[in-house]
Amino acid sequence: MTNFLEILIRGLMLGSLYALVGMGLTLVWGVVGIVNIAHGEFVMLGAYFAFWTFSLLHLNPLISVVLSVPIFFLIGATLHKRITERLTNAPELSALILTFGMSILIWNLAQFFWTNTYRSVPYLTGNFSFLGLTLAKSKTISFFLALGMTIALFTFLKYSKIGKGIRATSQNSEVALVCGIDTKKMRTLTFGIGIGLAGAAGVIVSLQWVIFPQMGGSYVSKAFAIVVLGGLGNVQGALVGGFIIGVLESLVTQYMSAKMAQILPSLIILIILLLKPTGLFKR
């Protein structure tokens, strides 16, 4: 029984991280209307950011998490202003293929400059015991970091003026524009926030797993499953979806095989799209 509880907690910890990636993706999708396939690549860049600041500047990864948000926000906002804003009224296919191209470009450049070597950030190692459960230190701290980021995001979206503007743009862009909201600015900010979340998630990922240029792909497929589960543009739904995916992955890995766990996101996407394409939750 303890074992089962441990697997469950491990799944929830994993889920908090997936949710962070998924919330960024769903936010951008809902507000900007762009499916950012390159989202996972920014997770990868965030992880490398943590690695380089740790190994070159000896910066504590906990500081890197805080630093990564504004840095990746700026990258995302600039990217949107320069490139993706042009596609606001283009067919969906265009944005899809553009971000696909961006994804390939980024990981190949990362591969070129940083090689395929597996790297890691040896910051927190070892386990600690709590009420008879054994948990890895790095995963526990990651969990609380991810949770903290999530709470910050929700507070921002719920109470700040910009957050309200973003939510309004997501609900109905035209009416928001009529109400005096600068929807173009909101889209740029949202894209920045989404990339900022991905970058922060990357730093957190670096605490527990190895880093390599093509790591983004697995995160983006899980993030898609989360978005589909939670419903397009639904941030709360993405949070719940993240936990569902995390727990399921943990259970399947334990009781079936790691290979089956890899098929899981695809399977969830297909099942949900067939049975309930609007996602599990009402907006």
Next chain:
Amino acid sequence: MGILSKKFLILVGLAILLAFLISFPFFATDYWMTLLILILIYTVYASGWNLFSGLTGYTNFGLAWFIGVSGYVSSILIADYQWPWLFAWPMGALFISLVSIAVGYILLRIKGVYFAISMVALTEGTRELFGTGYLEPITHGGKGLPFVAGIPLSTLYWSILFLAFVTIFICYKITSSKFGLQLMAIREDEQAAETLGINTTKAKILAFTLSSFLVGLGGAIHCTYQNYIDPNYAFNIQLTLTPIVMTLFGGIGTVFGPVLGATLFTFIHEILWAELTLLYMAIFGGILMVLILFFPQGLLGWMKRRGILPKIRKI
């Protein structure tokens, strides 16, 4: 007279091209043969993708799924059941088109980006499934299946040449038919098309299945040509992406765009792969972005805008 002679000139040009392509194995070196085989395979892929996605606007990100499933069926038939290639190839294509009818019936109700994602999910899921132990007795699992079909290069070349011509001909006939117009109506506004009395579901499934058959046939030939198949190779995302880039490069929704794109892009690929192997994918991604941002209608669209090609089309 003017119009007649122009038509005549085009026909003569096509006949010369055809004669050149058919007699190619008699004088060409093996290097040029393999290059032309690749061009023709990708012409089939790109035209097949364009036939469904270019006309209906439903982005099919599962081209590798067509190729992989059909390639697997035909390869297993050749390797384990000693079928002759001539029967194994159509069998693979037939299998994938039957599966596609079922899949299309289910998935084609999903619109836009969701359809694209579900096709990616389908491809990735099948790839993982074919590599697992559950299907190992049939698919040989993740270690792959090397086989020798015993087919001379020239015969293979003629087969793929024949398929490419059939594909282009079908695409040409469809784009200038009522059925093609129905598909384009779906692309422009599906609801309006439905209101006009078009059975959109039927039209979409038909185009999807036809596309899967042609691409599947190409995939079966491709796998025989490589003499090898494994899940990572047969369901590689590159097999989906490259034809899409080629189609965009030439001109999406046109008949000759994919052909032009496949031809030019295979040469570009050859040069890039030889000179800049490490940065190949980055350049590939960069080209994709530039195409979407600045040339959304591809080379043919650009030539039409510049007045090099006429803007009118016949129905």
